[in-house]
Amino acid sequence: MLRPRTAEDTARLVREAAARASAGDTPHAPLHPVSTGRNWGLGSASPVHDGTALLDLSALDRIREIDTDRGYAVVEPGVTQGALAERLADSPRVLNLTGASQHTSIIGNMLERGVGLRRGRAEDLAGLELVLADGTTARTGWWPDPAQGTVVQPHGRGPSLNHLFTQSSLAVVTAAVVRLLPRPETVRVLPMTFPESALDRAVDLLREWTAQELVPATTKIYDPLAARVYGVHDRYLAHLCLTGAPDLVELRALLLHRRATATGSPFSPAPGSAADRYVHRAYTGLPDPDDTLFLRKTGHCAHCLDAARGLLMFLPLVPFRGQAVRRAAEMVRSSLQGRTAPPGITMNVLDADTVDHVVTFGFPPEDPAAVADAHRTLDRLHTAFAAEGLHPYRPDVDHPLAPHGPLHRRLAEALDPDGVFARGRF
Template sequence: MTVEFVEQDVSTPDLGNHRAREFRGTYYPTDIEEVRQHVMLAARAGTPIYPLSTGRNWGMGSRSPVVDGCAILDLSRMTTIRTLDLDQGYAVVEPGVTQRQLTELLAETPWMLNVTAGCADASIVGNTLERGDGTIRARLEDLLGLEVVLGTGEVITTGGLDRNGVRPGAVAGPDLTKAFVQSNLGVVTAMAIALVPRPSAITLVHTTFDRSALDEAIDITIRLCRTRVATHGMLRLKELFVVPETARAAVPEGADTSTMTIEVPLLGSHQAVRLAEREIHDMFSSAAGLVSYRSLDTADTPADDPLYPRTLFARGIPSCANVHRRLDVDSCSQVDESPAGWLMFLPVVPLGQTSWHKAVELFDSEAQRHSAAAMLELNVISQHSANMVAQIPFRREPGAVERAHALRAAARRSFLRAGFPPYRSNIDHAPSELAARSAAYRDGPLTELKRLFDPAGIIAPGRYLAADR
């Protein structure tokens, strides 16, 4: 069995202008047996491999491995939707299956996909394993089970998923599903994901507040979180800019740095959605600093409305329009070589007024100190915590690149000291992410799992877990 191999010595450019990694080339398997054969060959030869789905890990490293000397295992040609169960509401997808591909298959069915606001052609598997956030809920809530090739070539399944792509439900015994999230214990070749029941009505509530009214915006977001119901989508406080005067040139054209946004989709029956929207409107109408309030019926929003792409997300339809606009590109294939660069910093922040204020103040302080701009977003993933997304734009000039990377590194240190560790890492910091939480940290059982599942230590070296520290 032959797996296509493309020789290449240095990684291609990436959106974040990370240091170029040297690697040995790229393999393109098309099925699980080709993955197994390559993993076993790599283990015998001691050649490290770095799996990726579609490589659109933008702002975190894109297609680049963590360390030099790897061969890339590109799974983008594994595009089979093995199971689509419209009775139970789940799908079993391979790593190359994109948001667009599954969404088109779900059209006119009782189910929809929990899509992200990123690229329509991004991998569902890759984003879920990286703990991405969807429009309706955290992507990790969609994860039901996995098929994994271990470093020995052995194939295991988790979460009740069987080798025939069927998942009757969670089954008896220990479940290792979460062990393969953000790890390098194996190569994930299929994932069972939960779909979202398609409601009869979806409304998108979109409000803006004056940037000076941060206290009010945080307060009302948290109050709304405490009262919302399960059918509400992901509640977000977003488009909150921190912009030093010296870094204004990095801010995307058309961005309004004087306001911030609170946004939430409402899903359910027409009556339930109307009632929920009315309660939210009453809550927001008396809030100080409110600039605008819009309630959009997502089924009737015209395509020329600036919020149209966001209404698509709420309906489970991916769109690349916002990505193209922010990065001034015509296609997502151009993102890694776009005119502007972009870095991501992603810490978890407890859901509380004190914590949110502190997180914003910390980032603002570091942005001022390093003369680099950022746009902050707080995604409420539970009634206890939020995922913060800090997007750091920069011009592709040596000084600007250095300032942006310095800001991300400094913010990471400040947030760790404050007790807000990253929930997702980039290729520069992944090797030390676990140990950085505590000077006395030891991998312990995780290291033993790595040695058991990948005894040659060839799968994604440097990605969080290490065989030896």
């Protein structure tokens, strides 16, 4: 394990690895970079193959700059979402938090193209500072210019390179420009429940409301197992988040209430406890030093989860259609192997056409039979969903992506011909 403290240290370590790799006579350990390594359910900090050197960047933890006027922060890999949210607490800007722990890395999650509560994390990325495989440094996208107050423009000018380095193993990221959202005047999360028997109809209605902009594309839907975290039993729960000017939020909430309680609607408004102040704080981008929601979801703190509990995740993209969501739930049920307990499913609406599914199942790590059952279940999920053309948007260490096409290969050969970086899941 290598643990640099600065971007310069990191470049030196990469140069040393590059020298070993190009010498070619002795086997070298390719570098596997992680930011905080809390990629739970997909392998955490583990590499895909043995024999790699873990490049742990968590000690690069400086917030280099915050500009709440133009709406960006420059952060290093070890900066956690809790740390930046804390710094922004009284400012006119907010960070797009994810539902993971406050102790996860902003850069790690953006490089995964993770899902935030307000939008996909890929949309938060404006610029990257990189160490390439030969140890040289480079920048992509947009970076602040001290001499000019230019507008944040993530694609930069000319060919847009940021996303060559997300879900990729072609460089080490030592800093990034993260876009910050304007702080909304009001945030209101409406909890609504519906029975399993109305799944198709409820999902189709939510889709219609999203397509017609009655609600933004940020709704989360919890199946009856996942909904227990919010005190809802035996029903699906949806969190509909409204943000913006207070009168607009009020009007939209009224409209939604009217539609949800109309004759024939599958929805019932749920009590406020089903979207309590911690849920509101998360959507508002406010820090929670106690990691309350994460503790409720996992039963463990961020520092103990890996040792305490086996956890696997399967993250397929599913059409935002009632029938497709029902079919996905059936496939999850029929994929269970041995004693694997039924998983909770959280669905994140990404747009009017797509809802990503987070299928999470735990197992006791000390019981080899339970471990084997859980991994067989994960294999079955991959096979069953792939047969219907539904692929995970992020792979896990046991199911890395199949080899890429010729253009990807040419880029990889040009950028890292000696295999300084471990090829990993991507």
